[in-house]
Amino acid sequence: DGGITQSPKYLFRKEGQNVTLSCEQNLNHDAMYWYRQDPGQGLRLIYYSQIVNDFQKGDIAEGYSVSREKKESFPLTVTSAQKNPTAFYLCASSIGDVRTGELFFGEGSRLTVL
Amino acid sequence: DAKTTQPNSMESNEEEPVHLPCNHSTISGTDYIHWYRQLPSQGPEYVIHGLTSNVNNRMASLAIAEDRKSSTLILHRATLRDAAVYYCIREVYGNKLVFGAGTILRVKS
Numbered sequence A: 001d002g003g004i005t006q007s008p009k010y011l012f013r014k015e016g017q018n019v020t021l022s023c024e025q026n027l028n029h030d031a032m033y034w035y036r037q038d039p040g041q042g043l044r045l046i047y048y049s050q051i052v053n054d055f056q057k058g059d060i061a062e063g064y065s066v067s068r069e070k071k072e073s074f075p076l077t078v079t080s081a082q083k084n085p086t087a088f089y090l091c092a093s094s095i096g097d098v099r100t101g102e103l104f105f106g107e108g109s110r111l112t113v114l
Numbered sequence B: 001d002a003k004t005t006q007p008n009s010m011e012s013n014e015e016e017p018v019h020l021p022c023n024h025s026t027i028s029g030t031d032y033i034h035w036y037r038q039l040p041s042q043g044p045e046y047v048i049h050g051l052t053s054n055v056n057n058r059m060a061s062l063a064i065a066e067d068r069k070s071s072t073l074i075l076h077r078a079t080l081r082d083a084a085v086y087y088c089i090r091e092v093y094g095n096k097l098v099f100g101a102g103t104i105l106r107v108k109s
Helices: none
Strands: A004-007 A010-013 A019-025 A031-037 A043-051 A054-057 A064-066 A076-078 A087-094 A109-113 B009-013 B018-023 B033-038 B045-050 B061-064 B070-075 B084-092 B103-108
Touching (some): A004 A087, A010 A019, A019 A031, A019 A109, A043 A064, A076 A087, B009 B018, B018 B033, B018 B084, B018 B103, B033 B061, B045 B061, B045 B070
Parallel strands (some): A010 A109, B009 B103
Antiparallel strands (some): A031 A087, A064 A076, A087 A109, B018 B070, B033 B045, B061 B070, B084 B103
16 A cells, blocks of 8 residues: 555653654655644644755744655654754645645654653 | 734635635735645645636636735635644745644534
């Protein structure tokens, strides 16, 4: 089945630790995205990538880093510089321009900082 | 401002139509309107999108006002599985979609 796989589904982290969330897609999509969602709120864009080896900051990139070495993979690292990292993280992909297409989302990773 | 305005919540009876409104008074002439929905603890799911004229697909219909300052998502017969948060989104800066808080739709049996 084609889709987006995020792992882990749940993750606990101690303060001061970096953590990397995995996102893999087998849809052959060019563009990939990371969103953050806090309880009762909408999604906020962290980073996005339209092609391999290129990515752009979204609205809340501080404290996060990404890489796009392969078309299928777009991992997100939550660094110790992120002040309030506890949240639900969603990865998405699109075949190209979302103006005329659609975003496909993974099932999310829930990060809790202890 | 790329925000859209939606009611915080709405309630519907099962098997009845649902009209979910959205205001986007500052929309530009080339911005599409997108609708997604999200079930609890899941990623959002695409519903429909359009630019000027009304759009239909197997999930819903999208009615866009003539001045494009508002739109309405229409679920023709609500089921319990349609209970979700519905997001009305303006496409912004090409490949960026900005999600607001959305409308919580509750469906009563």
